[in-house]
Amino acid sequence: MKIKIGQNILSKYISIVQKGISSKTTLPILSGILVEAYENKLQLTGTDLELGIETKLDCEVIEEGKIVITSRIFGDIIKKLPNDEVIITTDDDNNIHISCSNSEFNIQGHSAEEYPELPYIDNESSFDIPKDLLKNMIRQTVFATAVEETRPILTGALLEIKNNDLALVALDGYRLALKKSKADCEDLKVVIPSKTLNEVSRILDEEDDNVNIKFTTNHILFDLGDTIINSRLLEGQFLNYKDIIREEYTSKVTVKTNNIKQSIERASLLAREGRNNLVKFEIKDNKMTITSNSEIGNVHEELDIELEGEDITIAFNSKYILDGLKVIDSDIINMNFISNVNPCIIKPVEDENYTYLVLPVRLAEVN
């Protein structure tokens, strides 16, 4: 293999495929990047077998070929080279020679034959979605996936398409985040690992080009043009989230997102110190009082709100409320309550496609 390519562009694409490579792999070949040069294209591949990233870029190919190069050292070398033409040459013994300006590196590569095949995607169904919309859908939901592996299916987010209605849903038993959109695709239900969604989001740039999302029985594939991310799907039955989200309420609060967020952040300063994260909301007469007590002191916050319906006193783990408020872009939110043992449903006033639901904490002194 012999190629000639700009340092800047190569460095950029290496950092993309590096996101697919795990530092804790047990299979040494997977700590490498598969580098393939053919037809004036350079293709780079990184995978941990769960998630794979493949990216293609234009390149002067003097001699076609392929090799596996240790990801970290390859990335470090290319990043540190001057912004000039890089020439990479390999021989039959997998010796790699990298030269650029007055720098020359010789490192040992590995045979591309040892590299595993990425899964073949037979493209059963697919749809297009704008990059920025997908990025936002991920941002507003993925944080609510379960961290613990006790119920592995909840470490992923459900992507459901029904009659061209698209929903991305994450829940962990304490809270639920749901973002809706549209998708021109046949009905389906898949559960995508949260790690995949996070990597996709990191790789998506802010352009409003489309991403093509393809599905097979066991895999999902995000086609961003130059870069293709493929991932295994999680197996198992996701909870029926629609049963959890009830439309009725007895109290409906309208409040400025930023005001309530900052008040809860302050209240949680002491809650956090006390290690219970508990904040209490008392909603009454167009006022919301947020209080928190811990060994080291107490805090009392007052907020102007609009209340429709009954007064209510209810307590939450401040972290779960804040996680939702942080991803809401709307200036004003609605919070719907049924009772102090039913979930609170938070909806941005300017985005009917987003729903965030939090379970309350039962308090002995709350009645």
Next chain:
Amino acid sequence: MKIKIGQNILSKYISIVQKGISSKTTLPILSGILVEAYENKLQLTGTDLELGIETKLDCEVIEEGKIVITSRIFGDIIKKLPNDEVIITTDDDNNIHISCSNSEFNIQGHSAEEYPELPYIDNESSFDIPKDLLKNMIRQTVFATAVEETRPILTGALLEIKNNDLALVALDGYRLALKKSKADCEDLKVVIPSKTLNEVSRILDEEDDNVNIKFTTNHILFDLGDTIINSRLLEGQFLNYKDIIREEYTSKVTVKTNNIKQSIERASLLAREGRNNLVKFEIKDNKMTITSNSEIGNVHEELDIELEGEDITIAFNSKYILDGLKVIDSDIINMNFISNVNPCIIKPVEDENYTYLVLPVRLAEVN
């Protein structure tokens, strides 16, 4: 005590004194900030007994008094409050009430009587130095202090004044950094802990006001105006650094700082992987070749230089060379060599006040 003060300014000054507070203190009272209000000034103090920071700011004092407030929670609360007037009230039982806009906090403080006295500085001698010059002197030397405590005196930097010539020197047995300046002060020699110098540097803003530096037998005091930093001095005999820096040379190299820095950084990519950090310099015919070998490969860099004197081949720990190159602002440096077992002396062409010296590594194959 009862005071009224702007949130922004209070938060800023809390973060200054917090730099004097250790998170690992064994004396619980030292995890607090001493807050004293008198004569329309608020004085905040933080100390770990080695280093103390005292800062004063204007404040509306409604009732004079003093109290100790846990540093982290005090800082967190004030930082999260809206940018409005903060009212802090304390009672005889050290209960603290903080209110601002619609937020109210009650936390428990500690009696100011328990707080240790900061050392009395009797101001034997002192001099003024511009803030930015002091900051730069610290930046260019303090990194060369010893990290290990085997020779405690070397964990500090020597500040020496002789006939109004000021020198700040740090060395750790592998390299030495020296920055000279002028000081209108009587002759003295003190060794300042590196931690103190780092904190002083962090607190110094970029203004070119003067800092007044005062000395007693055991303490140094940096008076920045609003803020005073005091520190214990290290006891013991510092090495006679002047004997180490020799003026003569057999080879003198002139090279662009950035070029050699980047070449060594690249060479050290493989050296680092091999865990020996060794880079070899071959200087000959106005060329410098920098090479490095490790298990994973080798690198070869070529640089244009000007050479005055003899050819030389010499090896270094790349980290020690790079540390010095990183703090040199001059575009061009001189490197003076006597032999491959004598130190290399690096001097910026545009700053005769700075000297950096590195010991070579003896190589079996170097002759």
